[in-house]
Amino acid sequence: xxxxxxxxxxxxxxxxxxxxxxxxxxxxxxxxxxxxxxxxxxxxxxxxxxxxxxxxxxxxxxxxxxxxxxxxxxxxxxxxxxxxxxxxxxxxxxxxxxxxxxxxxxxxxxxxxxxxxxxxxxxxxxxxxxxxxxxxxxxxxxxxxxxxxxxxxxxxxxxxxxxxxxxxxxxxxxxxxxxxxxxxxxxxxxxxxxxxxxxxxxxxxxxxxxxxxxxxxxxxxxxxx
Amino acid sequence: xxxxxxxxxxxxxxxxxxxxxxxxxxxxxxxxxxxxxxxxxxxxxxxxxxxxxxxxxxxxxxxxxxxxxxxxxxxxxxxxxxxxxxxxxxxxxxxxxxxxxxxxxxxxxxxxxxxxxxxxxxxxxxxxxxxxxxxxxxxxxxxxxxxxxxxxxxxxxxxxxxxxxxxxxxxxxxxxxxxxxxxxxxxxxxxxxxxxxxxxxxxxxxxxxxxxxxxxxxxxxxxxx
Amino acid sequence: xxxxxxxxxxxxxxxxxxxxxxxxxxxxxxxxxxxxxxxxxxxxxxxxxxxxxxxxxxxxxxxxxxxxxxxxxxxxxxxxxxxxxxxxxxxxxxxxxxxxxxxxxxxxxxxxxxxxxxxxxxxxxxxxxxxxxxxxxxxxxxxxxxxxxxxxxxxxxxxxxxxxxxxxxxxxxxxxxxxxxxxxxxxxxxxxxxxxxxxxxxxxxxxxxxxxxxxxxxxxxxxxx
Amino acid sequence: xxxxxxxxxxxxxxxxxxxxxxxxxxxxxxxxxxxxxxxxxxxxxxxxxxxxxxxxxxxxxxxxxxxxxxxxxxxxxxxxxxxxxxxxxxxxxxxxxxxxxxxxxxxxxxxxxxxxxxxxxxxxxxxxxxxxxxxxxxxxxxxxxxxxxxxxxxxxxxxxxxxxxxxxxxxxxxxxxxxxxxxxxxxxxxxxxxxxxxxxxxxxxxxxxxxxxxxxxxxxxxxxx
Numbered sequence: 043x044x045x046x047x048x049x050x051x052x053x054x055x056x057x058x059x060x061x062x063x064x065x066x067x068x069x070x071x072x073x074x075x076x077x078x079x080x081x082x083x084x085x086x087x088x089x090x091x092x093x094x095x096x097x098x099x100x101x102x103x104x105x106x107x108x109x110x111x112x113x114x115x116x117x118x119x120x121x122x123x124x125x126x127x128x129x130x131x132x133x134x135x136x137x138x139x140x141x142x143x144x145x146x147x148x149x150x151x152x153x154x155x156x157x158x159x160x161x162x163x164x165x166x167x168x169x170x171x172x173x174x175x176x177x178x179x180x181x182x183x184x185x186x187x188x189x190x191x192x193x194x195x196x197x198x199x200x201x202x203x204x205x206x207x208x209x210x211x212x213x214x215x216x217x218x219x220x221x222x223x224x225x226x227x228x229x230x231x232x233x234x235x236x237x238x239x240x241x242x243x244x245x246x247x248x249x250x251x252x253x254x255x256x257x258x259x260x261x262x263x264x265x266x267x
Numbered sequence: 268x269x270x271x272x273x274x275x276x277x278x279x280x281x282x283x284x285x286x287x288x289x290x291x292x293x294x295x296x297x298x299x300x301x302x303x304x305x306x307x308x309x310x311x312x313x314x315x316x317x318x319x320x321x322x323x324x325x326x327x328x329x330x331x332x333x334x335x336x337x338x339x340x341x342x343x344x345x346x347x348x349x350x351x352x353x354x355x356x357x358x359x360x361x362x363x364x365x366x367x368x369x370x371x372x373x374x375x376x377x378x379x380x381x382x383x384x385x386x387x388x389x390x391x392x393x394x395x396x397x398x399x400x401x402x403x404x405x406x407x408x409x410x411x412x413x414x415x416x417x418x419x420x421x422x423x424x425x426x427x428x429x430x431x432x433x434x435x436x437x438x439x440x441x442x443x444x445x446x447x448x449x450x451x452x453x454x455x456x457x458x459x460x461x462x463x464x465x466x467x468x469x470x471x472x473x474x475x476x477x478x479x480x481x482x483x484x485x486x487x488x489x490x491x492x
Numbered sequence: 493x494x495x496x497x498x499x500x501x502x503x504x505x506x507x508x509x510x511x512x513x514x515x516x517x518x519x520x521x522x523x524x525x526x527x528x529x530x531x532x533x534x535x536x537x538x539x540x541x542x543x544x545x546x547x548x549x550x551x552x553x554x555x556x557x558x559x560x561x562x563x564x565x566x567x568x569x570x571x572x573x574x575x576x577x578x579x580x581x582x583x584x585x586x587x588x589x590x591x592x593x594x595x596x597x598x599x600x601x602x603x604x605x606x607x608x609x610x611x612x613x614x615x616x617x618x619x620x621x622x623x624x625x626x627x628x629x630x631x632x633x634x635x636x637x638x639x640x641x642x643x644x645x646x647x648x649x650x651x652x653x654x655x656x657x658x659x660x661x662x663x664x665x666x667x668x669x670x671x672x673x674x675x676x677x678x679x680x681x682x683x684x685x686x687x688x689x690x691x692x693x694x695x696x697x698x699x700x701x702x703x704x705x706x707x708x709x710x711x712x713x714x715x716x717x
Numbered sequence: 718x719x720x721x722x723x724x725x726x727x728x729x730x731x732x733x734x735x736x737x738x739x740x741x742x743x744x745x746x747x748x749x750x751x752x753x754x755x756x757x758x759x760x761x762x763x764x765x766x767x768x769x770x771x772x773x774x775x776x777x778x779x780x781x782x783x784x785x786x787x788x789x790x791x792x793x794x795x796x797x798x799x800x801x802x803x804x805x806x807x808x809x810x811x812x813x814x815x816x817x818x819x820x821x822x823x824x825x826x827x828x829x830x831x832x833x834x835x836x837x838x839x840x841x842x843x844x845x846x847x848x849x850x851x852x853x854x855x856x857x858x859x860x861x862x863x864x865x866x867x868x869x870x871x872x873x874x875x876x877x878x879x880x881x882x883x884x885x886x887x888x889x890x891x892x893x894x895x896x897x898x899x900x901x902x903x904x905x906x907x908x909x910x911x912x913x914x915x916x917x918x919x920x921x922x923x924x925x926x927x928x929x930x931x932x933x934x935x936x937x938x939x940x941x942x
Binding site for chain 2 (some may be wrong): 503504506510511513514517520521522526528529549585586588589592595596599600602604606607610611617618620623624644693
């Protein structure tokens with residue numbers, strides 16, 4: 043797998059194949075670990091919840107938490123998949139480290155989602171649970187943004203045919219997404235349900251397929267094959 | 268890994284390689300996490316079960332649960348492997364999301380199987396344990412069905428040489444499989460052993476190698492190599 | 493990834509790439525989960541073991557258990573790697589299922605090794621711990637043997653240039669390995685240390701690089717590149 | 718995936734693709750398991766920490782521990798990635814086993830980092846926590862060194878165009894890194910903060926992109942493409 047693309051300094055350009063595999067691995071593990079938060083009942087649990095049928099209904103927030111985490115991590119995976127397919131064409135040592143920072147925020151999501159699932163039903167803990175959840179949902183955006191700013195600068199790691207305006211528009215979208223969720227964090231201290239509404243809108247927006255890349259010239263499309 | 272196949276709108280066609288790798292990752296993790304449910308004994312456990320030999324025999328339902336989960340998840344893996352080899356040739360943003368929905372139901376299986384293993388021996392919890400197990404076993408079928416309906420429509424993501432009749436037959440099989448298991452769920456409230464029998468028949472049916480794909484014309488076979 | 497090699501019946505021949513990736517995934521997860529058995533101390537633990545330094549020394553059997561499991565699973569991985577490189581060239585539905593059976597026995601090893609690490613120092617539980625460990629170490633051999641018998645029959649899935657005598661020798665080695673470890677299981681009830689000695693010899697034997705494949709004719713070598 | 722490069726004895730040369738995938742898998746799992754150490758609070762925990770907001774602030778050492786582990790494992794991954802891209806071009810049975818030894822030390826890091834995060838704030842346990850952490854951080858270096866000595870000897874597994882002087886410089890760097898951290902281990906018994914300072918310097922040094930490979934002749938560059 044000789045994947046050196048260009049080597050003129052201490053930070054040579056590399057193919058993204060191994061970085062993509064590593065990223066996929068972390069995503070696959072983070073998303074599958076979620077089921078460990080849906081607890082197998084102990085015999086004692088069944089007495090307080092009215093039998094096994096009762097327990098299985100009683101833990102519905104755990105199912106919801108599992109469902110939400112899966113969607114959120116899955117959406118981030120799908121977006122990274124899209125970025126590596128259409129936008130990012132090379133990597134280097136610095137970008138590898140920035141991707142690690144991003145993966146660190148992805149692997150953190152199960153923690154905050156579990157807290158949401160466990161405490162959303164308790165009025166005294168609701169706002170804290172929603173704050174934690176909004177922070178966990180927001181964190182991957184600034185780390186994506188830092189990586190994008192680094193990769194997009196002078197088309198450093200991106201498809202050279204992509205138009206500058208398109209890349210700038212992507213950056214703007216990350217900035218708006220981050221602001222949107224920071225508003226949700228701010229509101230969560232007093233209006234947790236409003237924050238959850240913002241989160242919900244965000245998830246739905248993410249479900250929309252991403253933008254069609256715009257190239258300097260349509261003839262350039264596919265030139266890096 | 269430039270894997271764009273066709274890009275004419277917001278939902279461009281992509282190669283399935285990264286989706287397959289992600290899917291394999293989730294399956295590999297889900298199947299390996301099963302061993303965490305076979306508990307290492309604590310010293311106190313050994314006193315109530317007559318020593319370590321006694322404990323190792325006493326937890327036989329945990330072994331059985333491990334064995335069943337492994338087979339069930341393995342069979343679903345084998346079938347998805349088959350679908351991506353013979354049927355599904357492309358993916359897009361929407362299909363990626365539908366696959367996530369499917370993986371969500373796969374990663375859920377260890378939970379319901381652990382419940383079966385822990386409670387099948389207790390008459391008062393047996394029917395609930397079997398209901399949970401049947402639901403967990405059934406859930407991947409509707410999510411597969413949704414994905415298949417989306418992918419098969421107008422040969423959207425499938426090998427264009429596959430005959431329409433063959434694709435319809437596959438859809439029908441998913442529908443029958445789902446009905447079969449919904450009957451098992453319905454019966455489990457009163458006749459858990461009958462439901463388990465239906466499940467057993469299902470597992471055996473799944474062990475049979477899948478159908479030979481049928482093409483519009485045999486000459487078309489291999490055209491996408 | 494069209495990986496169909498030959499399709500004439502319900503059990504068509506497939507490339508081994510995805511099976512290898514799935515196998516590698518299960519091995520990687522099983523081997524990494526081992527560290528979860530080396531427990532982070534709680535504050536209460538430190539009082540009974542004379543502080544944190546004391547605790548870190550006190551749990552040496554957990555380190556040993558981690559070390560052994562890693563070597564054993566790693567050796568099996570290395571051997572499977574060798575089998576897929578030199579011997580097995582194709583797969584099919586049946587062989588996929590047999591591989592699942594094998595992976596089931598691999599993912600079981602952490603359980604029995606943890607029991608060895610936890611109970612080897614207690615004379616009253618030592619023989620049971622060694623019995624469990626020997627069974628866990630032995631189980632992948634019969635599952636490998638079943639897979640090999642299926643794959644080797646009439647060179648069904650193996651490199652057609654491999655000599656029949658070489659394949660038969662491999663089968664014999666699996667049989668002898670299994671008998672060797674069944675003797676260890678039998679002795680473990682009364683002579684656990686002797687059984688551990690047999691296990692140790694086995695591990696050392698496995699560290700030796702595997703046999704050089706023997707071909708019908710040296711000219712055939714590399715023909716499937 | 719016929720990946721035999723040369724086969725003249727019991728220890729034939731192989732391509733590194735599957736070894737790299739296995740390595741990436743272990744790294745991805747080890748790094749993602751870290752989040753399991755950031756504990757979801759139980760209701761009882763919230764009473765002693767002044768509610769959920771209080772708990773989420775109170776566990777800051779767990780976040781720090783998560784952050785440090787992620788960076789450290791990530792840096793080792795990035796370095797191995799670099800080694801397999803520029804230096805190591807082949808593998809064999811012996812090198813596979815040496816890589817397993819290395820992976821064993823990587824998968825151990827979460828354990829020692831969790832101990833650091835849990836006990837750094839307790840003066841009576843601080844030096845033991847730092848000792849454990851320094852050992853965990855150091856262990857992958859000798860295992861890398863052993864692998865490098867084996868692979869570099871007579872350019873056994875490395876790019877034949879690499880200059881001997883460059884390889885010797887790499888070995889020296891590993892030796893110095895190990896000595897550096899052994900000093901940190903020695904100091905940790907009495908001066909834990911000094912040891913942590915050495916560790917911090919090490920992490921920063923590792924963030925610098927690795928050396929540009931030096932070849933016997935620049936014309937040789939890229940000859941193995």
